[in-house]
Amino acid sequence: MNKEHVVILGIESSCDETSAAVVMDGRNVLSCAVASQNELHEKFKGVVPEIASRAHLEKINLIIESAMAEAKIGFDRIDAVAAVNQPGLVGSLLIGFTAGKTLAWALGKPLLAVHHVHAHAYGAVLNYEMEARSAFPAVAFLVSGGHTSLFKCHDPLEMELIGSTQDDAAGEAFDKVACILGLGYPGGPLIDKLAKEGDTKAVHFPRTWLKKAPLDFSFSGLKTAVLYHVRGRDLSRPDSSHLSRQEKADIAASFQAAVIEVLVEKAILACRETGYNRLLVGGGVAANSYFRRQIAERSDREGIELIMALPKHCTDNAAMVAGLGYHQYMAERFSALDASVYSTL
Numbered sequence: 397m398n399k400e401h402v403v404i405l406g407i408e409s410s411c412d413e414t415s416a417a418v419v420m421d422g423r424n425v426l427s428c429a430v431a432s433q434n435e436l437h438e439k440f441k442g443v444v445p446e447i448a449s450r451a452h453l454e455k456i457n458l459i460i461e462s463a464m465a466e467a468k469i470g471f472d473r474i475d476a477v478a479a480v481n482q483p484g485l486v487g488s489l490l491i492g493f494t495a496g497k498t499l500a501w502a503l504g505k506p507l508l509a510v511h512h513v514h515a516h517a518y519g520a521v522l523n524y525e526m527e528a529r530s531a532f533p534a535v536a537f538l539v540s541g542g543h544t545s546l547f548k549c550h551d552p553l554e555m556e557l558i559g560s561t562q563d564d565a566a567g568e569a570f571d572k573v574a575c576i577l578g579l580g581y582p583g584g585p586l587i588d589k590l591a592k593e594g595d596t597k598a599v600h601f602p603r604t605w606l607k608k609a610p611l612d613f614s615f616s617g618l619k620t621a622v623l624y625h626v627r628g629r630d631l632s633r634p635d636s637s638h639l640s641r642q643e644k645a646d647i648a649a650s651f652q653a654a655v656i657e658v659l660v661e662k663a664i665l666a667c668r669e670t671g672y673n674r675l676l677v678g679g680g681v682a683a684n685s686y687f688r689r690q691i692a693e694r695s696d697r698e699g700i701e702l703i704m705a706l707p708k709h710c711t712d713n714a715a716m717v718a719g720l721g722y723h724q725y726m727a728e729r730f731s732a733l734d735a736s737v738y739s740t741l
């Protein structure tokens with residue numbers, strides 16, 4: 397088994413992005429091809445599972461070919477195939493994981509079944525200048541559309557969940573508030589952009605600290621507060637059309653500040669409680685420009701080493717999958733070719 401300059405082909409298809417990537421030694425991204433399905437789901441304001449799996453099926457071979465071409469290597473140079481098998485939409489997971497199994501079998505190379513959430517938490521390591529393993533121990537913070545989770549990571553393969561959301565994920569709150577403001581889907585990037593024109597102090601929205609579970613999160617109260625603010629407590633206004641662009645920008649900025657303040661403070665608290673002073677941050681919401689600035693300032697003040705995923709590695713991508721797959725490969729954690737996909741954690 398080759399353990400020098402190990403090359404892993406990663407595949408990601410858990411939700412609405414079809415992606416393939418080639419990564420060397422868990423950190424050196426040789427290529428990463430992503431086909432987004434945003435346009436297909438936009439009019440439904442959310443991901444439609446049947447449409448997602450059909451689109452994965454149409455794109456998967458092309459995306460793998462394009463990742464291989466960009467990496468300028470042949471399939472004979474691949475040491476193992478890493479593909480996400482959980483959690484996600486079952487119909488979507490099946491397409492990428494079956495493609496991964498088929499390639500592993502055809503190439504006679506090991507198959508690595510990768511956990512999507514752990515791969516997101518690993519995404520930041522792709523942006524680390526040192527050897528991948530030396531990014532640990534660390535607290536990993538995953539803030540995405542499906543998860544808001546804090547992990548205590550002794551090493552890349554040992555991620556202990558120490559905090560998570562009790563209701564909505566942070567990205568889900570961004571998407572729902574964008575919907576309330578009539579902005580479109582996915583809402584995170586649209587709120588990020590509009591908030592730049594607004595005042596973070598224009599409206600005071602609640603912050604939920606959950607004193608009994610200080611590392612857990614809750615965003616449903618905040619989402620409801622925005623709904624009442626826009627449509628009235630009795631929901632007498634049908635939508636957000638009575639608001640001016642400036643009023644919408646102020647609401648977006650104030651909402652964003654409320655979410656981000658909680659995210660930043662809890663990430664810092666997790667570092668204090670674990671005694672780890674290195675913080676890895678990934679997931680779609682980690683692409684948020686305000687979040688990136690706030691967490692960088694706060695970590696700096698606390699003397700915490702912050703390693704943030706590059707924006708292109710925050711949203712779903714296969715580079716993070718191949719990256720984590722490398723550590724599974726080195727530990728010889730291979731999967732059988734009859735392994736299954738799982739929808740939940």
Ligand code: KG4
Pocket residue numbers: 411516539540541542543566567568570571582583584585588679680681682683684685710711712
């Ligand atoms: O990690 P991801 O691609 O998929 C999941 O595994 O969930 O995250 C998607 C989420 C969506 O909710 C999207 O609105 C949010 O990440 N997002 C953002 C930004 N870019 C994507 N949220 C806030 N600001 C952004 N710039």
Ligand code: ZN
Pocket residue numbers: 512516540541711712
């Ligand atoms: Zn994701």
